[in-house]
Amino acid sequence: GAGVSQSPSNKVTEKGKDVELRCDPISGHTALYWYRQSLGQGLEFLIYFQGNSAPDKSGLPSDRFSAERTGGSVSTLTIQRTQQEDSAVYLCASSLGTGVRNEQFFGPGTRLTVL
Amino acid sequence: AQTVTQSQPEMSVQEAETVTLSCTYDTSESDYYLFWYKQPPSRQMILVIRQEAYKQQNATENRFSVNFQKAAKSFSLKISDSQLGDAAMYFCACHLYNNNDMRFGAGTRLTVKP
Numbered sequence: 638g639a640g641v642s643q644s645p646s647n648k649v650t651e652k653g654k655d656v657e658l659r660c661d662p663i664s665g666h667t668a669l670y671w672y673r674q675s676l677g678q679g680l681e682f683l684i685y686f687q688g689n690s691a692p693d694k695s696g697l698p699s700d701r702f703s704a705e706r707t708g709g710s711v712s713t714l715t716i717q718r719t720q721q722e723d724s725a726v727y728l729c730a731s732s733l734g735t736g737v738r739n740e741q742f743f744g745p746g747t748r749l750t751v752l
Numbered sequence: 753a754q755t756v757t758q759s760q761p762e763m764s765v766q767e768a769e770t771v772t773l774s775c776t777y778d779t780s781e782s783d784y785y786l787f788w789y790k791q792p793p794s795r796q797m798i799l800v801i802r803q804e805a806y807k808q809q810n811a812t813e814n815r816f817s818v819n820f821q822k823a824a825k826s827f828s829l830k831i832s833d834s835q836l837g838d839a840a841m842y843f844c845a846c847h848l849y850n851n852n853d854m855r856f857g858a859g860t861r862l863t864v865k866p
Contacts, residue, residue: 670852679756679843679856680797696853726795737785737847741854743797 639663641744643729649750650719658714658747662731669712670741671704674726686712687735719751754779754846758857765834766865772819773829773860775844782806783849786820786827791841791859800842803827831862839864 642661650656662669668687672680683696686706697703701719706712716723726746732739756777765771777786788800803811803820810818815835819828831838841861847854 668852670854677858679758679858680845680854682853682855685852693852728795728797730797735852737849740799740802746795748795 641729641731641742643727643744643747645747646745647748647750649752651752652721653718655715655717656719656749658716658727658749660712660714660729660731660744662710662712662729663742664710666731666733666742667709668732668735668739668741669706670730670732671712671714672728672730673698674728674746676725680728683714685735716749719749721751724749724751753853754781754784754848754855756844756846756855756857758844758860760860761858762861762863764863764865765831767836768833770830770832771834771862773831773842773844773862775827775829775857777825777827777844777846777855779825779846779848781848781850785847785849786818787845787847787854788816788818788827788829789843789845789856790838791843793840797843801829834864836864836866838862 644659670685671683701717704714728746730741730743732741784805786803789797801813815832817830841859843859844857
């Protein structure tokens, strides 16, 4: 597609349920990033992929969070046993490569609400 | 790790006038990029302007320009001839050369009054 897409646009779930958030990067972009934006806050870096590899997972808030990327394209962020504090907008970005010189292009995000 | 501070939660400007959004950052590194992103209600972050830390000349993109003061670790954004479409959240960000962790400020909500 022309830009980064994310699905679903909005997700409402009950506390304790698992959720999967999907990101489709721009075709040809090898780097992919996940961020979390809590209400009234800036973006919090979660994880990045170079190809299918995630060299550093230390940004994930807890072991309930995991992410994978297959085929160097689509990525899925999974949150297990969701908690109310997980409510936020989850943004995905992609770039031609990692590193500061490569502009990150952002998707529209998934708004997650945990009741 | 680097930190970014935006001290103005909200700003307001009259259409056609000029507004400056403030940003300060802190890092012990010397090589980094600074960015301003715009986030309209659609939620999609849009790059407005970027500055390489080793460049002394302030970056300019049409009506948008920055005042980069490296010693003071300050990176303000000036919007000239403000337009209604400029209304959005604006985020300042700092990205170090040696990692892939871009840090953002908490944002400034800009309102443009007709």
